[in-house]
Amino acid sequence: MCKKLFVLSTLLFVSPPLHAWAESVQARVTASGLNVRTEEGAITDAIEQSTMLEVLGNHPDGERIKIRYTRGGRPREGYVYKKYVRREGSHGVVEAEIEGDALALRSAPSLSNSTWKCAVKAEDGNKKNTVLILNEPPKHGDEVTWVKVKLPNPLPGCPDTGYMSHSYLKPFGAFDDLKTEAVAQKDCDGAECKGKGRTETNAEKDMQDLGKKLGDKIKDERGDGPFIAGVKAMIKNPSRRPASLKVSRGMVQMPLLGKRGNIGPCGSHHYFPRPNVFDKSRYESTAFANPTTACVLTSVLQDWKKNFCPNGGGCRIAWGDISHEHMAEFHGHASHNRGYCIDIRPMRKPSSGFADSPLAFWQDDYDPKMTAKFIQFLKSKGANTRQLFFNDPNVRRQTGAKYASGHHNHIHVCFPPNDTTNAVCNNLKVDSNVCPEISQ
Amino acid sequence: MKSLFFFLAMMTVSFEAHAENCGDKIQGFNIWEELEEGKIVEKHTTFSIEEISRNSYFEGLVVPKKAGKGAKVEVEVQPKNTKLKARKTSWDLSPWELDNKYLVAETYEGAEAFGEELVEGTFTLRLVKDGKVLCETKDLKIYGGH
Numbered sequence: 001m002c003k004k005l006f007v008l009s010t011l012l013f014v015s016p017p018l019h020a021w022a023e024s025v026q027a028r029v030t031a032s033g034l035n036v037r038t039e040e041g042a043i044t045d046a047i048e049q050s051t052m053l054e055v056l057g058n059h060p061d062g063e064r065i066k067i068r069y070t071r072g073g074r075p076r077e078g079y080v081y082k083k084y085v086r087r088e089g090s091h092g093v094v095e096a097e098i099e100g101d102a103l104a105l106r107s108a109p110s111l112s113n114s115t116w117k118c119a120v121k122a123e124d125g126n127k128k129n130t131v132l133i134l135n136e137p138p139k140h141g142d143e144v145t146w147v148k149v150k151l152p153n154p155l156p157g158c159p160d161t162g163y164m165s166h167s168y169l170k171p172f173g174a175f176d177d178l179k180t181e182a183v184a185q186k187d188c189d190g191a192e193c194k195g196k197g198r199t200e201t202n203a204e205k206d207m208q209d210l211g212k213k214l215g216d217k218i219k220d221e222r223g224d225g226p227f228i229a230g231v232k233a234m235i236k237n238p239s240r241r242p243a244s245l246k247v248s249r250g251m252v253q254m255p256l257l258g259k260r261g262n263i264g265p266c267g268s269h270h271y272f273p274r275p276n277v278f279d280k281s282r283y284e285s286t287a288f289a290n291p292t293t294a295c296v297l298t299s300v301l302q303d304w305k306k307n308f309c310p311n312g313g314g315c316r317i318a319w320g321d322i323s324h325e326h327m328a329e330f331h332g333h334a335s336h337n338r339g340y341c342i343d344i345r346p347m348r349k350p351s352s353g354f355a356d357s358p359l360a361f362w363q364d365d366y367d368p369k370m371t372a373k374f375i376q377f378l379k380s381k382g383a384n385t386r387q388l389f390f391n392d393p394n395v396r397r398q399t400g401a402k403y404a405s406g407h408h409n410h411i412h413v414c415f416p417p418n419d420t421t422n423a424v425c426n427n428l429k430v431d432s433n434v435c436p437e438i439s440q
Numbered sequence: 441m442k443s444l445f446f447f448l449a450m451m452t453v454s455f456e457a458h459a460e461n462c463g464d465k466i467q468g469f470n471i472w473e474e475l476e477e478g479k480i481v482e483k484h485t486t487f488s489i490e491e492i493s494r495n496s497y498f499e500g501l502v503v504p505k506k507a508g509k510g511a512k513v514e515v516e517v518q519p520k521n522t523k524l525k526a527r528k529t530s531w532d533l534s535p536w537e538l539d540n541k542y543l544v545a546e547t548y549e550g551a552e553a554f555g556e557e558l559v560e561g562t563f564t565l566r567l568v569k570d571g572k573v574l575c576e577t578k579d580l581k582i583y584g585g586h
Contacts, residue, residue: 257473257475257480258473258474258480259473259480260471260472260473262472262473262474263473263474263475263480267475269472269474271470271472271495272494272497320494320495321494321495343494343495345495354474355485355487356470356472356483356485357468357470357485357486357487358487358490358491358493358495358496358497358498360490360491360496405583406493406495406583409491409493409495409496410495437475
């Protein structure tokens, strides 16, 4: 009895006070088992599914969070990969806002199962609508990731649960609002870490700066640069929104320079500038890509320039539509809705040099040999051969590209996530000599 | 003699009805930017118009300077779907500050000429002056998507 009382009093003493739990950010483990690691990544423990965690902050790598949990009645701290935990909302599930104007609620995880009349508007008046993502693993189908949701306020006659496309949901489950945790003292030196008389705010800022420095160091060591580092983080965790990237509908905008947005990475040219030439009131970019597609496209741009077109000119890659930033439906351009497909102009003869002008395969400036080589190169990067379109019959014979109406002046290529494109992305190391625009 | 007169009259009418093809007398242009030695520089390209689609758009229209004062450029769009209205738009020409060999169609807007979304059909380019058609290129294709 005395021993039990001692244990109970010890537990009460070491457990955080209840009000502390109530105010802190909490998360629950969703994986069947989850490794707890040191800040360097060494495994120190493993915790079970559904374990409740207190989240203390973000690791500078952007992929892990610092957590506190209880083991044997004693608090422990460590780092876990945040893609395996779910932030707990006020309802015990993740709340999410809707991106776009409205989002269809479907009876099953498929595009063919729709209850359009039950679509949820993003806003009612000035109030944003939210849905609750239920504790169920995401489902993949129709090239869409689906999550089961519950509607707090379903429309009359509509079910209160169903499936929605994950790409159009903005979960509150991310931890971007938390501070980046400082790392080990050994990574800072002298006065940087030991200054006295600082206010708590300054100290926190120093910690965050230190974290950022380490994060930058990690990125540099991986040779990715901030764009590809952010894109890779999004691939690992689709709900992640790296602060330095423009993200919408689960897609990322390709980096573009200049007031017209023509200057793409690795010497490439983006030929559908803003504002939209058909509607100047719209500044809607069409350079948004699925993170894997963005990563593979960068690999294409870099390796083509490096190996086949070091001096630019007619072989310079000119790319156009990928997907819209906000408009889910790309009118008259249905294969460009999800950020997997890119329009690219054929190659020009070296003597023609580069120009931002249309190029059809029957024009004098067109270079069929280089275009065929480029299409083979796209295939080596994991292009989906069923959706590889270009209409020059000779090039089609050589490359296996298919005919599709209107594809006499551009190659249509898609890089959906698959084993090949994932490998291409994993192997991508940004070469600052070839792609200086994205190496810093 | 009467039949000869009638034949000559027909030839004249026929000739006037089929104005010369414009060829490069009306060109499209795009303005674009690129990096040169780390600096962003603005460039432009002029080109023949053979069609229009999202991948072959033009930002504006130019004609050689010799077209002269008072000339106008016209774009006449005929949608394939006959339920949709045809549209005809014309623009005055003025000196082009980017290249003094050309006159530019003032206030040209792709949306005004073709609509905010390209609809499948055909279009005609026309250069007119004092009510006379100087040249005309017909049946240029509009690709309305993929």
